[in-house]
Every structure is written in structure tokens, then in C-alpha cells.
Amino acid sequence: MKSVLKYAVLVAGAVLFSYPFLWMLAGSLKPELEIASLNILSGNFSLQSYAQVLLKIPIARAFLNSIIVSAATTASVVFFGSMVGYALARLRFLGSKTLYTLILFTMTIPFQIVLIPQYILMVKLGWTDTYLALIAPTMMSAFGIILFRQFFMAIPQALIDAARIDGCSELMILFRIIWPLSRPVIITVALLTFMANWNEVLWPLMVVREQSLMTMPQIVTIFTTGGQAETQLGYLLAAATLLSLPVIIAYAFFQRYFIESMASSGLKG
Amino acid sequence: MTGLNQILQRARRSDRGAYWFILPYVIFFCAFVAYPLVFSLILVFHRWNIVTPMEWIGLKNFDRLIGDVLFYRSLLNTLTFLAIHIPLQVVVALALALLLNAGVRGRGLFRALYFLPVVVSGVAVTILWQQIYSYDYGILNNILHAAGLPPVPWLVDPRLAMPSIAIMATWKNVGIYIVLFLVGLQNIPRDLYEAANLDGASPFKQFRYVTLPMLNPTIVVIVVLSTIGGFSLFIEPYVLTGGGPMQSTLSGMLYIYNQAFSFGHMGYAATLGFVYALVILGVVVLQRRVIESEMSS
Incomplete structure (x- = not known):
């Protein structure tokens, strides 16, 4: 009896968290008049709403922009982050403690304080309405550096010493010896960075006005608030589905990595 | 002199190349962290719309903020959001995590489904909830109608709009916190429960005196x-309500955005951001203190 109740609650939870997405998908395929119904199935499914969304906004281009921005940021955060993390964990240099403290301090700064000055910096540099504005301010992450540093501290010194005796430069040690051993932390940092960038809306809204440079969540936001959707529920749901689908598909395949990355980020953050 | 010598000596013992490793970050830090921080301290003393030259106005931005009804309104709205969001988040996440931790079949599947809204873009989730909360054809009011109840003006009534957004945000984020609680639960040593069992502690007492104190660090993080x-709440009210009805969902972040981009008040927007940052730091420090002393008593 007790276990029946337990499963009833768990299943109710599963319905609560996933049914709305099914309803969204179904609604995007249904004619306008049937959307309000709780019933997911309909005999009149069509791709009409999607055709309209594709016609009204350059969402394919926005998808490409999102990929470019998120991929460039992620590559940079992993590349430079692992370099700084390695220097902090394994190299001796003057000011290493100061740098570490500075990075920890960076993580405690609420972004509200730097947001407007950062925007003005983009204007002054003439970077608004370019990819640079979307990529440069997130090219490195204090949090990523800390995660790399923690992971690299646990790598045996003997390994590094052996490589040094063989005449490897520090750069070769990092990329040839440390990197192959660091898959878990690289995946965590890469996934968290990619996700955060993919879903970011506030910053793109601030620095990009040119439609051909907009990211996917940004263009869907503007489509929703700007009246282009003509208050057609089907169009809105189709746009929302197009926006969610790439992430849901990636999540379906790499679910474990998503959850583990988030878990490790929360505990260490 | 000895101090300088020590520094020089340590500099000489440094690994060759270490500075090349950190140089990119140092440049990044100066450009995108240090410079904006310093610049924000300059901005708060100026009136500026980016186009015309900056105008020094001393403490007028702060004067204005102290008398700004909308600033207090946005702060109150954020606190309303937190007052509903945090307890709901902790209770729902803990309840589901405890159930999942009690040896159920399909644990991985349940966990994956609860986590689904976390990965989906906030904009998509907000558009979806716009339909859920819609007065005329929303899912929720449809369910109420089927049960013979009157419709609820979720986003139309100023008293309900912010709580509705808080519930939506909980739905979106609770998956993260379920996972964090699961990690926390697994880190509790088994023998604590065995000892409690030997002492004849009831399941409730075990929860109160073993589980809850051991989850304290997780609760602080959450x-x-x-x-x-x-405090970063932005896209949800931006898309759902635009800050209305009657400013009841104007969040701090939305207010900063409006000041900067609807009115071009860069100096005042920076002042708001500056004050909000101080508020956030204060609240977080206070919370840590309270939770830690609460749990240790």
C-alpha cells in the first residue's frame, strides 16, 4: 500500500514535468481552435505553424548563430580555462596565490554590477551587432578555471615529472598528458558553458539589434513580444518547440552527463 | 630590502612559461571584470545616455534611488518571488529526492524526467506557461473548468502574477535541486541510521535529527x-507580463534593463545595478548565518 502511494506520487511528478512539453509539441501541430484542449491527439495535425514561423523570422540563421556563439565560447572557456587551471594547480610562479584569490573574488561579484559597464564597453569598442560582443565577454570563466584547478591538483606529480625529464614543454604536458586524463572535467565545463550560452537571452537582447545576428532564444523572444506572432498560439508553440528541440534531443542522448555536470557545479559553486 | 629580495628570489624560482599560461586570463580579467567594476563606480556619479557627453551629478543618482517608488516595488517583487520560490523549491525537491532515494524502480528515468525542464531554454518554458496560465484557454483554467470551478486570473491579477511566476520558476528549476539533494542523501553515512535505529528513534525522528542536519550544506547551497x-529574474516577466499588471512583476533586473534601454538612463541603471549587487551580497551572507545557526541549535 505504502509503495503504491510512493509510485503514485513519483508518476504524478513525471507527468507534471513532462506532459506540458508533449502538449506544447502537439499544440504546435494542431489547428488554432484545437490547441486549448487538454487532449494531445488530433486528427488534424499539420506543419502549418512551422511553415509560418520559418517564413516570418530567420530562425534557421538564428540557430546557426547560436551554434557559432556557443561553440566558440565553449572552446575558448575549455582551452584557456585549462591553461590557467594548470598554472594554478601545477606551476610555481610569483603571484599565483593572488591570482587564485582574484578568481574566487570574481565568482562572488553579482553580474548586475558589471552588466551596464560591459554593455558600454561593447558600444565604445564598436562591437555591438557583431559576434564579438556575444563571444568576448564570456570567453573565460572563473568557475571553469576553479573546476580545472581542482581536477588537476589530483593528478600524480610523477606523471608530470616524467614528461618534463623527457623534455616535454609545459604546453605539451597539458595537452598531451593532462587533457586525455581529464575527460570528466572537460565534459562538465564544456556542457555547462554551452548550455549557459545557448539559453542566454538578456545579453544578446542588449548588444544585438540586427536580425541576421540574433541568437535563437533571442529571436524567439522578439517574435513573442514584438507582435509578429499575431497572437497565434500555434506560431508561438511552434517557435518554442523549435527552440527546445535541439536541447531535448541532445539531452535524450547525453542525459547522464547533463545531470552529473549540474550536480558537480552546484556542489562546488 | 629583504622583502624585495624574497620577491625577486621567488620570481627567479618561477616555472618558465607560467606567465604565458595566465596571460590571456589576466588580459580578459582587466577588460571584462576590472574595467567594468571601476567604470561602474564612475558611472554611478554621472548622468549619461551614451550619446551626449557624461555629466557629473555627484550623489544625485543615489538621491533619486532613495525616493524611487519603482525601485522599492522591484525589490518587494523580488522578495515576494523568493518568499514563495525558495520554500517551495526546497520542500518539493527534498520530498521527491527522499522518494527517489528509497530504493524505487526506474529511478534513473524519473530523475531524467524531473530534470527535463532544467535543460530547456527559459524562453520556451515561458511561452509554454503563458498558455498554461492563459485566462481564456489556459490548461490550468481548463482543468478548473472541468472540475466545475471558476477560472483564476493567474497573470492578470496583480496579487497573483508574481506567485504564478514563482511557481513556474520552481517547476523549471526543481530538477537541479532534486539532483543536489540526492547527492547529499547519498553522502550521509549508513551507520548514523543504524545507531539511531538501535536507540529506537522513529523514522520521523531519524529524519529530523539525522537526515536534516546532514543535509544542511546542501540546503545552504540551494x-x-x-x-x-x-535576483536575476528577467526573461520570465519580460515575456509573460512585461512587468505588469500594475508593476507587480517588475523584477530588479527588468527594471535595470528598462532604465538603460527604454529610457537611456545609463548612469541610473548602473546605480540600480550597484545597489542590487550590494543587496544580493547582504542577503546571501545573512541567509548563510541564519541557516547555519538554525541548524546547529
Whole structure:
């Protein structure tokens, strides 16, 4: 009896968290008049709403922009982050403690304080309405550096010493010896960075006005608030589905990595 | 002199090349962290719309903020959001995590489904909830109608709009906190429960005196993360309500954005951001203190 109740609650939870997405998908395929119904199935499914969304906004281009921005940021955060993390964990240099403290301090700064000055910096540099504005301010992450540093501290010194005796430069040690051993932390940092960038809306809204440079969540936001959707529920749901689908598909395949990355980020953050 | 010698000596013992490793970050730090921080301290003393030259106005931005009804309104709205969001988040996440931790079949599947809204873009989730909360054809009011109840003006009534957004945000984020609680639960040593069993402690007492204190660090993390998230609330009210009805969902972040981009008040927007940052730091420090002393008593 007790276990029946337990499963009833768990299943109710599963319905609560996933049914709305099914309803969204179904609604995007249904004619306008049937959307309000709780019933997911309909005999009149069509791709009409999607055709309209594709016609009204350059969402394919926005998808490409999102990929470019998120991929460039992620590559940079992993590349430079692992370099700084390695220097902090394994190299001796003057000011290493100061740098570490500075990075920890960076993580405690609420972004509200730097947001407007950062925007003005983009204007002054003439970077608004370019990819640079979307990529440069997130090219490195204090949090990523800390995660790399923690992971690299646990790598045996003997390994590094052996490589040094063989005449490897520090750069070769990092990329040839440390990197192959660091898959878990690289995946965590890469996934968290990619996700955060993919879903970011506030910053793109601030620095990009040119439609051909907009990211996917940004263009869907503007489509929703700007009246282009003509208050057609089907169009809105189709746009929302197009926006969610790439992430849901990636999540379906790499679910474990998503959850583990988030878990490790929360505990260490 | 000895101090300088020591520094020189340490500099000489440094690994060759270490500075090349950190140089990119140092440049990044100067450009995108240090410079904006310093610049924000300059901005708060100026009136500026970016186009015309900056105008020094001393403490007038702060004067204005102290008398700004909308600033207090946005702060109150954020606190309303947090007052509903945090307890709901902790209770729902803990309840589901405890159930999942009690040896159920399909644990991985349940966990994956609860986590689904976390990965989906906030904009998509907000558009979806716009339909859920819609007065005329929303899912919720449809369900109420089927049960013979009157419709609820979720986003139309100023008293309900912010709580509705808080519930939506909980739905979106609770998956993260379920996972954090699961990690926390697994880190509790088994023998604590065995000892409690030997002492004849009831399941409730075991929960109160073993589980809850051991989850204290997890709860602190969750409360702090939700608070920071709550103060960053932007896209949900931006898309759902535009800050209305009657400014009841005007969040701090939305107010800063409006000041900067609807009115071009860069100096005042920076002042708001500056004050909000101080508020956030204060609230977070206070929360840590309270939770830690609460749990240790």
C-alpha cells in the first residue's frame, strides 16, 4: 500500500514535468481552435505553424548563430580555462596565490554590477551587432578555471615529472598528458558553458539589434513580444518547440552527463 | 630590502612559461571584470545616455534611488518571488529526492524526467506557461473548468502574477535541486541510521535529527543559488507580463534593463545595478548565518 502511494506520487511528478512539453509539441501541430484542449491527439495535425514561423523570422540563421556563439565560447572557456587551471594547480610562479584569490573574488561579484559597464564597453569598442560582443565577454570563466584547478591538483606529480625529464614543454604536458586524463572535467565545463550560452537571452537582447545576428532564444523572444506572432498560439508553440528541440534531443542522448555536470557545479559553486 | 629580495628570489624560482599560461586570463580579467567594476563606480556619479557627453551629478543618482517608488516595488517583487520560490523549491525537491532515494524502480528515468525542464531554454518554458496560465484557454483554467470551478486570473491579477511566476520558476528549476539533494542523501553515512535505529528513534525522528542536519550544506547551497537566480529574474516577466499588471512583476533586473534601454538612463541603471549587487551580497551572507545557526541549535 505504502509503495503504491510512493509510485503514485513519483508518476504524478513525471507527468507534471513532462506532459506540458508533449502538449506544447502537439499544440504546435494542431489547428488554432484545437490547441486549448487538454487532449494531445488530433486528427488534424499539420506543419502549418512551422511553415509560418520559418517564413516570418530567420530562425534557421538564428540557430546557426547560436551554434557559432556557443561553440566558440565553449572552446575558448575549455582551452584557456585549462591553461590557467594548470598554472594554478601545477606551476610555481610569483603571484599565483593572488591570482587564485582574484578568481574566487570574481565568482562572488553579482553580474548586475558589471552588466551596464560591459554593455558600454561593447558600444565604445564598436562591437555591438557583431559576434564579438556575444563571444568576448564570456570567453573565460572563473568557475571553469576553479573546476580545472581542482581536477588537476589530483593528478600524480610523477606523471608530470616524467614528461618534463623527457623534455616535454609545459604546453605539451597539458595537452598531451593532462587533457586525455581529464575527460570528466572537460565534459562538465564544456556542457555547462554551452548550455549557459545557448539559453542566454538578456545579453544578446542588449548588444544585438540586427536580425541576421540574433541568437535563437533571442529571436524567439522578439517574435513573442514584438507582435509578429499575431497572437497565434500555434506560431508561438511552434517557435518554442523549435527552440527546445535541439536541447531535448541532445539531452535524450547525453542525459547522464547533463545531470552529473549540474550536480558537480552546484556542489562546488 | 629583504622583502624585495624574497620577491625577486621567488620570481627567479618561477616555472618558465607560467606567465604565458595566465596571460590571456589576466588580459580578459582587466577588460571584462576590472574595467567594468571601476567604470561602474564612475558611472554611478554621472548622468549619461551614451550619446551626449557624461555629466557629473555627484550623489544625485543615489538621491533619486532613495525616493524611487519603482525601485522599492522591484525589490518587494523580488522578495515576494523568493518568499514563495525558495520554500517551495526546497520542500518539493527534498520530498521527491527522499522518494527517489528509497530504493524505487526506474529511478534513473524519473530523475531524467524531473530534470527535463532544467535543460530547456527559459524562453520556451515561458511561452509554454503563458498558455498554461492563459485566462481564456489556459490548461490550468481548463482543468478548473472541468472540475466545475471558476477560472483564476493567474497573470492578470496583480496579487497573483508574481506567485504564478514563482511557481513556474520552481517547476523549471526543481530538477537541479532534486539532483543536489540526492547527492547529499547519498553522502550521509549508513551507520548514523543504524545507531539511531538501535536507540529506537522513529523514522520521523531519524529524519529530523539525522537526515536534516546532514543535509544542511546542501540546503545552504540551494537557498543561495535560488536567491541569486531570483535576483536575476528577467526573461520570465519580460515575456509573460512585461512587468505588469500594475508593476507587480517588475523584477530588479527588468527594471535595470528598462532604465538603460527604454529610457537611456545609463548612469541610473548602473546605480540600480550597484545597489542590487550590494543587496544580493547582504542577503546571501545573512541567509548563510541564519541557516547555519538554525541548524546547529
